[in-house]
Amino acid sequence: MPVILEKKYENGISLAIWQITEQHDELQAMLPSEILTDAELASISHPQKQIEFFCSRLVIKYLANSLGINYLGIKKDEHGKPYLAGTDWQMSLTHTSNYVAAVMHPSRSLGIDMEKPTEKLSRIKHKFMSEAELASTENDFENLCIYWSAKEALYKLYGKRKVIFNENLHVSPFEKGVSCIQGRLLINEIDKNYDIYIERIDGYILVVAG
Ligand SMILES: CC(C)(COP(=O)(O)OP(=O)(O)OC[C@H]1O[C@@H](n2cnc3c(N)ncnc32)[C@H](O)[C@@H]1OP(=O)(O)O)[C@@H](O)C(=O)NCCC(=O)NCCS
Structure with a gap:
């Protein structure tokens, strides 16, 4: 069974995670031309x-079917942000070498990201975290990965380029092990808060912003 988790969050966002176990040609044959x-x-x-x-x-096809949406493929806007052809539903996706995951909502802007905590994030944390964020967290790889993934998900939610991660994207302080935190998008005329849900799967951190 390729889908290892399917759930709906309180804010109505639907999530599905697929574990990659199939071979190349088998997968290709499952997608119509x-x-x-x-x-x-x-x-x-x-x-x-x-x-x-x-x-x-x-x-995406699996989640669309599950939600009763006619899946006609994915297109990209001028910024590279994907959308579902022929519907107003919002979507976002992320892929890793072991898992892919997608989220959908009828109207809410959203973003998803999945990463493995690594030492590298500790080296580049000043590039994506503000002084306040750096002061409020210890050098814990999982927490740093949550900051990074939350900001990648907020970036995908916004969907446009020229985002400065340590100025335009903010994550409120959180305790280790929590499953929901708060994020803020602060750019141009926009100042909006978003729920950020966290899943921990097989050593990966998956976050959903929306
Ligand atoms: C686009 C980006 C978010 C993708 O993230 P990633 O971790 O490399 O890859 P993921 O598998 O999680 O996500 C890839 C998907 O993001 C989606 N995506 C790409 N551009 C997007 C955009 N502008 N808006 C929303 N989603 C986007 C696509 O669906 C893509 O999958 P596809 O090519 O199969 O359609 C990332 O490469 C990026 O550009 N990040 C911002 C970089 C940056 O400014 N960093 C500064 C930090 S200091």
């Missing part, structure tokens, strides 16, 4: 990246 175009396939040369790409479209 109007959903997986030759141009899309040609744009991804690495076989592992193709597998992640196939699974990301399949998890």
Whole structure:
């Protein structure tokens, strides 16, 4: 069973996570040619990246079916933000070498990200965290990963470029082990708060902002 978790959050966002266990050709055969175009396939040369790409479209297809949405494929806007063709539903996706995950909501802007806590984030934390955020957290890899993933998810939620992570994206202080935190998008005329849900799966941190 490829979908290892499906859930709906209090704010109405639906999530599905797919574990990648299938082989390349098996996955490709599961996607009709109007959903997986030759141009899309040609744009991804690495076989592992193709597998992640196939699974990301399949998890979206799975979630759309589960929510009663007619899945006609994914298109991208001028900033690269994906959207579901033929519907106003909002969506976001993330892929790793082991899992892909997607979220959807009928109207709410949202973003998702999945990462493994690594030492690298400790080295670059000044680039993506504000002085206040740095002061409020210890050098704990899981917590740093939550800050990073929350900001990547907020970036995807906003969907446009020229975002300065340590100025425009904020995460309120939180205790280790919590499953919901608060994020804030502060850019141009926008000042909005968002719930950020956290899942811990097989050593990965997955966050959903919306
Ligand atoms: C685009 C970005 C968010 C993708 O994140 P990632 O961890 O590399 O990869 P993920 O698998 O989690 O997400 C990839 C998906 O993000 C989505 N995405 C890409 N651009 C997007 C945008 N502008 N808005 C919303 N979603 C976007 C796509 O659906 C993509 O998958 P696809 O190519 O298969 O359609 C990331 O590469 C990026 O550009 N981050 C901002 C970089 C930055 O400014 N960093 C400064 C930190 S100091």
